[in-house]
Amino acid sequence: MLAEALASVAGDMLSIKVFSTTEAGRDPYTLNGVEVVPSYERGAASYSRLLDVLAEHGGVDVLHLQHEFGIYGDTPAIIEALLEARAERLTRAAVATLHTVYHPRGVEKGLETRLSLYERSFLLDSIVVHSVLQEFELASQGAPLERLHRIPHGTSINSYVETPRQKLIELLGLPGELQRARVLAVPGFLRRDKGLATLLEAFSKVDDPAARLVVAGEPQGRGSEEVARLLEEYEAREPRLVVLRRYLSSREVLYLSALADLIVLPYEDRPGKYSVSGILHLSMGSLKPIVGTRVPRLVELYQLAPRMVVRPRSPGELAAKIRWVLQNYDETIPYMGQVYSYAVRTMWPRMARRHLSLYQSLLAAS
Structure with a gap:
């Protein structure tokens, strides 16, 4: 880039x-x-x-x-x-x-x-x-x-944010019911350090019948079998979970981010490791609310929108934050203003x- x-x-x-x-x-x-x-x-x-x-x-x-x-x-x-x-x-x-x-x-x-x-x-x-x-x-x-x-x-500003929702659903091959749902998305590769276990447990505590969690991609890296097994277990008992089991191209990741009402990044960083998340910048460029964890990879989100950040490995806190965003969506958008401005500046x-x-x-x- x-x-x-x-x-x-x-x-x-x-x-x-x-x-x-x-x-x-x-x-x-x-x-x-x-x-x-x-x-x-x-x-x-x-x-x-x-x-x-x-x-x-x-x-x-x-x-x-x-x-x-x-x-x-x-x-x-x-x-x-x-x-x-x-x-x-x-x-x-x-x-x-x-x-x-x-x-x-x-x-x-x-x-x-x-x-x-x-x-x-x-x-x-x-x-x-x-x-x-x-x-x-x-x-x-x-x-x-x-x-x-x-x-x-x-940061790239997502050129698909104005694409009609139904078109994005069709392009991704997702169920038509998402047209009327409140879509939570996790863009990027499915790895153990992405906090998928925490997110799935948190989502099970979010009692919003209109909410749908879309998890898309292929499990990768160490622990990939564990990630795949975890998805199967939750999919069997959580009808609001939508799993798209295939590799997503860069363009399809943009489709998913544009479709989402809320992007969730429940990352879990190893101690003493400092990096920056490219998916965070992609998410910022999609101009959607983002909930993340207080880890080095997401330090920019923590600096710009601290109320959107929870402790890692804390499903209860994450569930409460997701509920708050869904219930106060119109307040969340202006609060994210500094993040969107940062996306433009970068x-x-x-x-x-x-x-x-x-x-x-x-x-x-x-």
Whole structure:
């Protein structure tokens, strides 16, 4: 999304190339107007091949890594490649966006190795994070403040919010009874850390006959069998639960968010892990009320609309909050005003301009 937004904002003044993994093949291709150059394997032990590809392309002015542990593994190997690219003058500025930041007292396996990645990243020209929690955690670990920049995750305004409800129901293949229902939705992948057990128990306590909870997607990750079994158990005894058991495309997730009267994000974060939810930004862009939990992934919701946040793993609190929203819907909409304003302020073109400004300042100083 960032590359596309940069291309739309900068136009011909900027040449953008995405050096990606080889999962989609090894031949270069163009995606939404952006050149993609497959350059390395996912989780590689070394990224020397990236340096070779950079040399073949004559180097770049700014080399910006979007770091995910699921792609690059626990080691600092990819950071070392960025530092080497700068040393070999294959780039004038090396930047990394760290999508996940860990506290030293976290509970993740391989935590010490991941913390060493942060230490090496402090040598880059700039480190970008998305939340205040990530910003101050890295600062406490020694990140130079002059190199540490917080740029919020980008938001897309859902273009389907004006689509007639019946059309959205048909596009998703959902029951026609949802036309007259009060729809609660959980967008995104079905994983154990999404708090599905808490939500299902909470929904069983919401005594609104018009309410329907739509759970759509495929169980993923560790505990996927447990999630699938949980859904089957609740579906057998809760007629208001609607389960759509299939993978949803990005567009279908937008359909579901546009259909919802209330979006519920009952997340459960592991201790010492700081990230930002892309689904939260998608939900904000759908301009619907959102109920979430008080976890780092949803810190922006907690900052902007604290009354819409409950403790994680608290089905009683979550049920009470859902009931309150359904009973006071007309009051909830104006209360969410700051969230909707934030969605507009963090639209992708605006965040692209923030990145472009950062690149320009780094190049001016190089």
